[in-house]
Structure formats: structure tokens, C-alpha cells
Amino acid sequence: MKLTHDGGVAIVDDGRLVCSVELEKLGNNPRHQRIDDLQIVVDLLAEYGYRLADVDRLVIDGWRKTHKVKPWGGQEVRVELAPYRRGLLDDNLLRPYPSHVLDLPCTSYPHYAGHVASAYCSSPFAAGPEPSYILCWDGAMFPFLYHYDPATRRMESVGAVHHMLGDTYHTLAQAYPPYDAPLEWPHTLALPGKIMAYVAHGTPDEAAVAALDALRADAERTVLGEGETTDDRLTERAGRRILALMRAGQPLPGVTPDDALASIQEFLGRALVAGLTELIGRDGRSTRNLCMVGGCALNIKWNRDVRERVPVDRVWVPPFPNDAGSALGTACCELLRSGHSPALRWDTYAGPQLVASEPRPGWRSRTMTPAELAAHLHRTGEPVVVLHGRAELGPRALGHRSILAPAVEAGMKDRLNEVKGRESYRPVAPVCLEERAPEVFDPGTRDPFMLFDHHVREEWRDKVPAICHLDGTARVQTVGRNDDELIFEILTAYERLSGIPLLCNTSANGNGRGFFPDVASAMDWGKVPAIWSDGMLHERG
Numbered sequence: 001m002k003l004t005h006d007g008g009v010a011i012v013d014d015g016r017l018v019c020s021v022e023l024e025k026l027g028n029n030p031r032h033q034r035i036d037d038l039q040i041v042v043d044l045l046a047e048y049g050y051r052l053a054d055v056d057r058l059v060i061d062g063w064r065k066t067h068k069v070k071p072w073g074g075q076e077v078r079v080e081l082a083p084y085r086r087g088l089l090d091d092n093l094l095r096p097y098p099s100h101v102l103d104l105p106c107t108s109y110p111h112y113a114g115h116v117a118s119a120y121c122s123s124p125f126a127a128g129p130e131p132s133y134i135l136c137w138d139g140a141m142f143p144f145l146y147h148y149d150p151a152t153r154r155m156e157s158v159g160a161v162h163h164m165l166g167d168t169y170h171t172l173a174q175a176y177p178p179y180d181a182p183l184e185w186p187h188t189l190a191l192p193g194k195i196m197a198y199v200a201h202g203t204p205d206e207a208a209v210a211a212l213d214a215l216r217a218d219a220e221r222t223v224l225g226e227g228e229t230t231d232d233r234l235t236e237r238a239g240r241r242i243l244a245l246m247r248a249g250q251p252l253p254g255v256t257p258d259d260a261l262a263s264i265q266e267f268l269g270r271a272l273v274a275g276l277t278e279l280i281g282r283d284g285r286s287t288r289n290l291c292m293v294g295g296c297a298l299n300i301k302w303n304r305d306v307r308e309r310v311p312v313d314r315v316w317v318p319p320f321p322n323d324a325g326s327a328l329g330t331a332c333c334e335l336l337r338s339g340h341s342p343a344l345r346w347d348t349y350a351g352p353q354l355v356a357s358e359p360r361p362g363w364r365s366r367t368m369t370p371a372e373l374a375a376h377l378h379r380t381g382e383p384v385v386v387l388h389g390r391a392e393l394g395p396r397a398l399g400h401r402s403i404l405a406p407a408v409e410a411g412m413k414d415r416l417n418e419v420k421g422r423e424s425y426r427p428v429a430p431v432c433l434e435e436r437a438p439e440v441f442d443p444g445t446r447d448p449f450m451l452f453d454h455h456v457r458e459e460w461r462d463k464v465p466a467i468c469h470l471d472g473t474a475r476v477q478t479v480g481r482n483d484d485e486l487i488f489e490i491l492t493a494y495e496r497l498s499g500i501p502l503l504c505n506t507s508a509n510g511n512g513r514g515f516f517p518d519v520a521s522a523m524d525w526g527k528v529p530a531i532w533s534d535g536m537l538h539e540r541g
Contacts, residue, residue: 002061002114002330003069003079005186006323007035009044012331017346018048020320020328024514025352025391025401028521031512032186037070038101047353057338058106061114061330062097071102085112085141085236093146093155094337107334112141114329115321116155119293120148121332123316126343131287133158133280133312138294139166139189140236143272145279147287150342158283161275163220164268165239166296168246170195172212172264175250176257195261196299197426200470202258204266211252212267219245269305276310288313297321297451298395300475304453319348319449320394328393348448349400349484351391357520359538368537370486374493376530376537377503381406383416385508385522385531388486391515396450397507398477399431399487401515403528405466405504412466412504419527421511427475428504430467433491434480436501440464441476450477466504477505 002008011018021044023033035041042052062082070076082097093116097108109117115136125132129150137143143161148154170191173179179195219242252260290312292303297317307315318325328346336342359365368376377384383405392398403419405412413428429450438444441454454476456468467474479487495501508522509515516522519538522531531538 001035001041001059002063002323002326003035003067003081004061004063005032005034005189006326007033008324008327009035009041010327010331011045011048011050012328012335012344015335015341015343015345017328017344017350019044019350019352019390020325020393021352022324022327022514025517026514027517028510028513031514032189033514035069037073039070039073042072057334058101058104059330059334060099060106060108061326062108062110069101077102080108082108082110082113085110090157093157094333096333096337109330109333111326112136112138112144113333114326115293116146116329117332117336118320118325118329119291119316119318121335121342121344122318122328122346123289123291125289125291125314125316126150129342130289131285132289132291132316133287134291134293135161135276135297135306136294137161137166137272137292137296139296140239141165141294142239143275143294143296145276145283147283147285148336148342153336153339155336159279161279162216162271163239163242164216164246164271165236165243166294168243169264169268169296169299171243171247172250173261175247176260179261192295192299194423194426196265196301197423197469198258199262199265200427200473201425202256202260202262204262205252205255205259208252208255208260208263209267209270212246212263213271215246215249216242216271219243219249265301269299269302272302273305273309276306280311289316290314291316291318293318293321293325295322300451300453303451307452317449317451318394319392319396319398319451321451322395324394346393348398349390349392351393351400351515352517353390354387354533355518357518360520360523363523363531363538363540365536365538367535368532369535370489371493373532373537374490375497377404377406377490378494378497381409382530383412383419383504383528384537385516385528387508387516387519387522387531387533389534394449396477397505397509397515398449399479399484399505401508402431403504403506403508404431404490406498406500407464407466407502407504408498408500410465416466416504416506420506425470427469427473428467428506429475429477430464430502431477431479431487431491431505432502433488433495434478434483436495437476437478440502441474444476444478446480447476447478448480448483450475452476464500464502467502
């Protein structure tokens with residue numbers, strides 16, 4: 001379980017992920033919903049055929065020392081949790097913290113350990129099994145590199161890539177419009193994605209990038225010179241001091257706000273690549289695999305830079321690199337520590353089931369196959385909400401809780417942003433047939449979870465303008481024959497009719513809420529004229 005913000009419950013049975021359910025994906029809950037009543041755990045166990053008595057290991061993600069929660073609907077109690085992270089160079093990242101929830105024994109692991117374990121256990125390297133480096137960069141932590149060797153079952157600390165917290169990205173950006181209005185946590189959690197989109201307005205300024213790098217070096221020297229270390233490692237407090245000193249050096253003189261934001265993006269990406277390259281080289285192992293995890297692994301531009309420029313052969317980012325994967329991750333800590341196979345058997349669509357609901361008045365329904373849905377999209381040019389089966393793991397809608405739309409008109413991006421209540425500069429992602437992706441995008445390599453930046457090839461930009469970002473890039477989801485059957489069938493039929501192998505794909509949810517849990521919720525929202533769900537098309541009017 002993860003009890004704190006982005007609360008969730010994961011069930012693992014004999015190395016197989018039965019489900020991983022984030023509370024924000026239930027009942028139109030707000031984003032970042034936490035667990036305050038453990039009755040939800042009992043209810044979710046029952047939904048998947050389990051009782052609390054069937055659970056032989058109860059594992060809780062660490063965050064702060066304690067968390068107040070109602071056990072099974074009763075009086076509020078305090079649950080002891082592991083910390084956010086422990087000493088960076090601790091010789092046992094997976095050290096457990098024994099605890100209890102009333103009379104039930106449980107184990108808690110540091111939050112950071114859950115990120116690292118989820119990345120490796122979900123990776124193709126675990127299935128090998130092969131060793132891998134694991135890079136974790138989360139909001140309140142440095143990008144820190146680990147190495148896991150399945151032959152020895154050892155998780156080793158390699159070192160810090162650099163000493164800037166993940167929060168550096170949005171904190172420095174808040175010195176410039178349009179992000180200079182103060183925001184309180186957890187609203188700041190939405191900032192990095194918006195900034196990543198907005199930086200396309202500007203161009204990195206080399207003098208600004210160099211100034212930021214010098215500012216970082218001066219801040220680190222100042223903090224280190226004042227002895228803010230513990231056993232030769234920087235503490236989080238030291239990281240906060242570095243960030244405060246860097247922020248005090250803002251803004252960059254003579255640089256426009258848009259170029260300053262683009263420069264911050266570029267500076268942090270270069271620092272990540274350079275530090276990671278140096279650290280892996282200094283470590284000297286022959287390992288050529290790299291997992292990336294933590295909230296910063298949602299930055300598709302940094303992911304692209306690492307994949308293209310760091311000397312490794314394969315890069316893996318799970319579809320749940322942020323706290324959406326924390327319940328699953330703390331279970332993976334237990335898998336690794338207890339000597340089970342590290343290879344978690346999992347599926348992208350292991351989120352909550354679509355809830356049955358009755359159509360609302362004013363909507364008419366008819367049967368429609370996926371191929372007929374493709375024809376409807378081609379003929380009408382209108383967006384359609386698609387709700388199907390179980391929801392996706394992680395924050396990205398990958399076809400089961402999506403709004404699909406043709407990408408052939410530039411105005412579609414504006415329309416989708418308007419109905420979603422999003423800023424006009426936000427991009428709309430494409431979902432594309434994997435075999436055609438290299439023709440449309442550069443590099444167009446397999447990317448089933450929308451986690452890498454691709455350039456739209458020049459000859460395609462006028463054909464699919466709705467998915468072209470201001471800088472000519474796109475956050476592509478590729479779909480192959482062996483991926484999701486529904487989306488593959490829709491795209492194949494749509495390509496046959498239009499010659500276009502992709503559609504717009506954005507998440508189906510109310511503003512500030514998780515995915516729609518049922519068809520009735522999408523009808524109540526009502527901003528798209530049609531909803532397709534499990535073989536039925538529902539149309540308004």
C-alpha cells in the first residue's frame with residue numbers, strides 16, 4: 001500500500017501482479033488522493049477474490065515517520081512508516097522497517113527503495129535475468145544510481161549523478177512567467193509536465209546554460225565548504241540549501257523568460273547526461289542496461305537525451321515511474337529481499353476494472369465494432385471517449401481511458417485542450433502503429449508508454465498537425481500487433497481508410513480528477529459527443 005499522496009493498493013500473488021489501483025482512478029477522485037481509511041484495502045481485496053486473511057505479507061510504502069489512518073472503518077490510529085529515503089550510501093537499500101497496523105504485522109520500506117525496486121522488477125532485464133543500473137531521481141532527492149545483480153541478489157549504491165533535487169526543475173522555473181505565481185504543494189506536482197510543454201516557446205541560451213552550471217558549482221562548493229555532509233554524503237538538507245542558493249541567483253539577466261525556461265530544461269538535461277556518463281564510466285562494470293525511475297523519469301526530453309547519449313545499450317522506463325508505482329514498488333522491495341524471482345509478471349492494463357453503469361437520459365446507444373469505430377472517427381472527424389476493460393497503470397492514458405481523435409486538422413489540438421480545461425500550449429500525444437512509427441517520427445522506435453521524445457518528420461507535419469508540438473516533437477505511444485488488441489485493431493482499420501497510421505490520444509478524465517471509472521461519468525462530463533465502451537457507441541442527442 002501507499003497511504004500518502006497518490007495513494008494506491010497493489011496485490012502480488014506468487015510473483016504475478018493481480019492489480020495496482022491508485023485511489024484517484026476510483027469514483028472520480030481528485031488527483032493525488034491519499035488513503036485515510038483502510039476499508040478501501042479490504043474492498044479491493046474482495047473485488048479481486050481475496051480476504052485480508054489471505055495476505056501473508058502486508059507491505060507499506062515509506063514517506064514520513066507516521067501516517068494517521070482509519071483501520072477498516074474504525075477509529076483513527078497512527079501507522080509507523082519507513083522514511084522517504086535512508087542514507088544514500090547505505091549498504092542495504094532494501095532494509096525493512098517492521099511495524100504493525102493494530103494487531104496486524106506489516107513491513108515498511110523507504111519510499112526511494114520502492115521506486116528502485118519497481119523499475120528493476122518490471123524491466124525486461126529482470127526477466128533475463130540480467131544485471132542493470134537503476135537511476136532514480138525523485139522530487140526531494142538527488143539523481144542517485146544503483147546497480148542490481150540478480151546473480152548475487154545485491155542492490156548496491158553507485159553514487160549521486162549530481163546534487164540537485166528533482167524539485168530544482170519547477171523551483172527554478174517559478175522565477176519566470178508564466179510560473180512565477182506561488183503555488184502550495186501538492187499543486188506543484190502538476191508543474192513539471194506543464195513546464196516541459198511550455199519550454200517549446202523558447203530556445204536554450206548557451207550563456208544562460210553556462211551561468212546555471214556555474215551557479216550550481218558555486219552553490220555546491222558553498223554547502224560542502226560549510227561541512228553540510230554526513231559520512232561523506234550530502235543530506236537532503238544540503239540539497240535544499242543548494243537549491244535555495246541557486247534560486248537566489250535567479251533570474252538570468254538579459255534572457256527572455258521563455259528562453260530562460262528552455263535553458264533550465266537544457267541545463268538539467270545536460271547535467272544528467274554528463275553526470276550519468278561519468279559515473280557509469282568510473283564504476284567500470286560491463287553492465288549495459290539502465291532503468292530510469294522517479295518523478296523526473298516522466299520528463300520525455302531527458303529520457304530521450306539519456307537514451308541517445310549515455311553509453312548503455314538499453315534503457316527501460318516503466319509506465320509508472322512516479323508515485324503511481326509506489327504501492328507496486330514497495331511490494332517489489334519485499335520480492336527482492338525475500339529471495340523470490342525478481343521478475344514481476346505484470347500487464348500494462350492491471351488498473352481498476354471499468355464499473356458498470358446505466359446510460360444517462362439524452363444519450364442513445366448502438367453496437368459498434370472497433371473497426372466501425374475507426375470508420376466513425378474517419379467519417380465524422382470528431383473525438384470519441386474510449387473506455388474499455390481495465391485501466392492503465394501509471395499516469396498515461398494508453399487506450400483504455402482515452403479520448404481518441406483524428407490528427408489531420410490543426411484545430412483538433414486546440415479543441416482537445418479546451419474540453420480538457422488545459423492551457424493552449426499543451427501538446428496532444430499520438431498513438432501510432434509501431435511498424436509505421438519510424439516513417440512518421442525520428443527515431444520512431446518502440447515506445448509503448450509515451451515516455452520518450454520523438455521528432456515529427458518534416459513530410460508528416462502537415463498531414464498530422466494536431467500532434468505536432470511547437471518544437472516539432474511528439475510524445476509517441478507505439479502499438480504493435482502483440483500489444484493491446486483493441487487499439488491495434490482501431491489503428492489498423494483507421495489506416496486502411498485514411499492512410500494515416502495514428503490518432504490523437506489524450507486522457508479521459510475531468511479536470512483535476514483521475515480517469516473516468518464508468519461510462520456514466522463521461523456522460524455527466526459531456527464535453528465530447530460520443531463514448532465508445534466495450535462494443536457500444538453512446539451518442540448525445
